[in-house]
Amino acid sequence: TQLLEQSPQFLSIQEGENLTVYCNSSSVFSSLQWYRQEPGEGPVLLVTVVTGGEVKKLKRLTFQFGDARKDSSLHITAAQPGDTGLYLCAASPSESSYKLIFGSGTRLLVRP
Amino acid sequence: NAGVTQTPKFQVLKTGQSMTLQCAQDMNHEYMSWYRQDPGMGLRLIHYSVGAGITDQGEVPNGYNVSRSTTEDFPLRLLSAAPSQTSVYFCASSYSGQALGEAFFGQGTRLTVV
Numbered sequence: 001t002q003l004l005e006q007s008p009q010f011l012s013i014q015e016g017e018n019l020t021v022y023c024n025s026s027s028v029f030s031s032l033q034w035y036r037q038e039p040g041e042g043p044v045l046l047v048t049v050v051t052g053g054e055v056k057k058l059k060r061l062t063f064q065f066g067d068a069r070k071d072s073s074l075h076i077t078a079a080q081p082g083d084t085g086l087y088l089c090a091a092s093p094s095e096s097s098y099k100l101i102f103g104s105g106t107r108l109l110v111r112p
Numbered sequence: 113n114a115g116v117t118q119t120p121k122f123q124v125l126k127t128g129q130s131m132t133l134q135c136a137q138d139m140n141h142e143y144m145s146w147y148r149q150d151p152g153m154g155l156r157l158i159h160y161s162v163g164a165g166i167t168d169q170g171e172v173p174n175g176y177n178v179s180r181s182t183t184e185d186f187p188l189r190l191l192s193a194a195p196s197q198t199s200v201y202f203c204a205s206s207y208s209g210q211a212l213g214e215a216f217f218g219q220g221t222r223l224t225v226v
Contacts, residue, residue, distance in 0.1 A: 007151070033214075042116075042217025043155070044203050088154060090215075098143050098162055098206075099170065100215055104154040 003027060004089055004103035012109040016078055023089035024071045028103070032072050034063055037086040037105075039049040046074075079110045113136050118218035124203075125193040125225045133188040133221050135203030143206045145170070146184040147180065148199040149220075155202060161186055193225045200225050 005024045013019055023032070031050040035043035047056050049065035049072060056063045060083075062075040076083055089103045119134045136142065145160035147170075157170030161180040172189060175197060177189040186205075201221045206213040 007130040035215075040219070042204070043220055044217070045214045048214070055133075057167070077142075094169060100145065100204075100206075101158060101171070104152060105203060 003089060003093065003101045006087075006089060006103040006106050008106060009104065010107045011108075012111065013079055015080060016076065017066055017112050018077050019079060020073055020075045021108070022071065022073050023062070023103055025091070026070065027093070028069050030069070031101075032065060032069075032089060032091045034072070034074055035088045035090060035102075037088060039085075043086075043088055062067055076108075079108075081110045082110050084108055084110050116203055116205055116216050116218040118201075118221050121219065122222060123221060123223050125223065127193060127195060127225060129192065129193050129219045131188075131190050133203075133223075135188065135218060136153040136184050136188075137195060137203075137216070138184065139207075139216065140183060141205035141207050142183065143213075144180070146176070146186070146188045146205050147174065147202045147204065147213075148197075149202060150199050155170055158201075163179070190223075193214065195225045197223065198225045200222060 007022050033048045034046045037043040047063045052069045053067045054065045060077045064073045086105045088105045092098050116137045124215040142163045147155040149155050150177040156172045158195045161167045167178050204215040206215045
């Protein structure tokens with residue numbers, strides 16, 4: 001059973017469109033991370049969210065941590081082909097744990 | 113700026129063979145971990161270490177061994193390779209000063225077991 005459920009699994013959109021991907025769990029997390037992975041590479045950290053209700057922006061990417069700290073979303077405005085990749089959310093099962101558990105990922109394809 | 117270095121990048125094994133995947137980091141990170149990535153499964157934690165001499169199991173430890181004799185190195189050993197271990201393997205390290213620090217990943221090892 002996945003601790004973190006991501007949706008959708010796959011998303012194919014046209015350049016310029018907006019999109020939102022979700023990361024959900026029945027567990028409460030002290031913090032949550034989003035990574036992006038490109039083909040042939042390891043994941044690279046985009047953001048860490050810590051406080052319930054927190055919103056962080058990274059250029060055209062907006063990350064939100066749910067009020068109850070059980071879910072998170074990533075919104076991309078005016079998607080570009082360079083946004084293509086696998087987006088992964090990750091969290092530790094407890095505040096004192098260094099284990100980092102990943103969701104199954106959302107594979108995004110932005111067509112020119 | 114080497115970061116996390118994994119070797120080899122590609123490997124083909126026959127069923128029953130053993131091998132060691134190497135991982136080294138030069139950032140003086142205490143926490144290191146191994147993941148496997150299969151299609152549609154994201155990354156699954158195999159083993160992790162919070163410092164030299166300390167290792168623990170992750171979600172999918174069966175068939176793999178690890179050791180941590182130095183801060184820099186964290187090798188992953190496949191004892192008797194099986195086709196189910198065909199996957200892409202990633203090593204990661206992070207600073208353990210905070211519970212959820214940034215994880216830095218190697219470029220991965222693509223392993224095929226025939």
